[in-house]
Amino acid sequence: xxxxxxxxxxxxxxxxxxxxxxxxxxxxxxxxxxxxxxxxxxxxxxxxxxxxxxxxxxxxxxxxxxxxxxxxxxxxxxxxxxxxxxxxxxxxxxxxxxxxxxxxxxxxxxxxxxxxxxxxxxxxxxxxxxxxxxxxxxxxxxxxxxxxxxxxxxxxxxxxxxxxxxxxxxxxxxxxxxxxxxxxxxxxxxxxxxxxxxxxxxxxxxxxxxxxx
Amino acid sequence: xxxxxxxxxxxxxxxxxxxxxxxxxxxxxxxxxxxxxxxxxxxxxxxxxxxxxxxxxxxxxxxxxxxxxxxxxxxxxxxxxxxxxxxxxxxxxxxxxxxxxxxxxxxxxxxxxxxxxxxxxxxxxxxxxxxxxxxxxxxxxxxxxxxxxxxxxxxxxxxxxxxxxxxxxxxxxxxxxxxxxxxxxxxxxxxxxxxxxxxxxxxxxxxxxxxxxxxxxxxxx
Numbered sequence: 150x151x152x153x154x155x156x157x158x159x160x161x162x163x164x165x166x167x168x169x170x171x172x173x174x175x176x177x178x179x180x181x182x183x184x185x186x187x188x189x190x191x192x193x194x195x196x197x198x199x200x201x202x203x204x205x206x207x208x209x210x211x212x213x214x215x216x217x218x219x220x221x222x223x224x225x226x227x228x229x230x231x232x233x234x235x236x237x238x239x240x241x242x243x244x245x246x247x248x249x250x251x252x253x254x255x256x257x258x259x260x261x262x263x264x265x266x267x268x269x270x271x272x273x274x275x276x277x278x279x280x281x282x283x284x285x286x287x288x289x290x291x292x293x294x295x296x297x298x299x300x301x302x303x304x305x306x307x308x309x310x311x312x313x314x315x316x317x318x319x320x321x322x323x324x325x326x327x328x329x330x331x332x333x334x335x336x337x338x339x340x341x342x343x344x345x346x347x348x349x350x351x352x353x354x355x356x357x358x359x360x361x362x
Numbered sequence: 363x364x365x366x367x368x369x370x371x372x373x374x375x376x377x378x379x380x381x382x383x384x385x386x387x388x389x390x391x392x393x394x395x396x397x398x399x400x401x402x403x404x405x406x407x408x409x410x411x412x413x414x415x416x417x418x419x420x421x422x423x424x425x426x427x428x429x430x431x432x433x434x435x436x437x438x439x440x441x442x443x444x445x446x447x448x449x450x451x452x453x454x455x456x457x458x459x460x461x462x463x464x465x466x467x468x469x470x471x472x473x474x475x476x477x478x479x480x481x482x483x484x485x486x487x488x489x490x491x492x493x494x495x496x497x498x499x500x501x502x503x504x505x506x507x508x509x510x511x512x513x514x515x516x517x518x519x520x521x522x523x524x525x526x527x528x529x530x531x532x533x534x535x536x537x538x539x540x541x542x543x544x545x546x547x548x549x550x551x552x553x554x555x556x557x558x559x560x561x562x563x564x565x566x567x568x569x570x571x572x573x574x575x576x577x578x579x580x581x582x583x
């Protein structure tokens with residue numbers, strides 16, 4: 150009888166199709182990923198049970214951090230051709246007698262972080278590429294009664310994009326008078342509907358509480 | 363890693379064996395890496411979107427002419443909630459009739475046995491209705507599209523006339539987290555009528571008296 154020849158080689162699995170598949174998936178996820186814009190200040194949003202997602206556009210976000218700094222962010226609108234951001238900046242520049250160049254406006258359009266720069270420093274902010282200089286300039290938008298630039302931002306944003314909705318994104322530890330002040334500024338500009346940005350936290354109300362009756 | 367597979371094509375006792383070399387690359391580490399990356403991207407895309415909570419504040423009356431009388435609400439149904447410092451919640455029912463003799467403030471907190479139990483106690487009828495409705499939807503007794511579920515719940519809230527009318531006020535020491543928490547409690551319990559109003563000086567004094575905070579001295583000019 151002839152001997153049965155045992156295979157001496159190890160079985161080899163061809164991984165190429167798997168790699169193909171994974172590359173496809175990876176490309177898909179990279180393209181669909183929307184990265185959260187880095188906030189210039191640490192903001193721990195409070196928790197709530199709300200499950201409504203944030204709107205993708207027509208959204209102006211007022212960010213306030215624990216140290217009472219206020220930042221502002223607005224999107225370019227449902228269509229990027231609308232270019233709401235540079236228009237808003239140009240309008241505010243007009244009010245404060247600052248002329249922004251085309252390049253500066255374009256740079257502002259591309260910026261996707263919240264802005265916390267007083268309008269007088271905006272030119273300097275847009276013209277620098279140094280991240281540390283930028284951070285130093287983010288002192289917060291002034292919102293006191295003497296120099297109320299936040300109010301101007303809200304006003305012009307609503308003029309340029311009438312469909313905009315105000316969202317508040319605040320640190321849970323911010324003291325209430327600051328929040329009240331921001332709400333007052335918004336209400337002065339006839340914004341009475343707000344979205345509060347929160348994190349999701351599931352809460353279950355105990356059934357026993359109801360049956361105790 | 364890369365492995366060279368040699369196949370011998372030899373004829374018996376023929377010429378020298380000609381070696382044909384096939385290069386095979388082991389893809390396993392690459393697959394590992396891709397798995398990791400995919401997991402990373404999947405997790406970041408799915409969970410990065412923050413949620414929002416809607417709130418509508420009563421419009422401010424700016425002109426004297428527009429001033430109108432405050433809406434009359436039943437005193438027995440009114441529940442005043444004042445957000446205090448250090449995550450405390452103070453409440454009283456009714457209204458302040460006599461500034462010299464204000465109603466006593468009760469102190470509680472944000473725990474499930476605190477303000478939530480109190481609100482649940484007062485809003486039991488409506489909460490039961492909403493809960494029953496939700497259960498029916500989940501168990502399939504009532505079949506309706508998702509959008510109309512919300513509308514039906516808000517109709518239930520509108521029809522309700524037993525639950526409390528909650529007035530939320532904030533003392534100076536409160537923080538933004540408290541504000542969101544109390545609004546969240548309202549939606550957890552399903553309070554039909556609530557709003558946020560400014561705190562009056564009488565109530566500020568009541569808070570200071572109850573918590574033993576020395577009232578702020580007015581700054582000298």
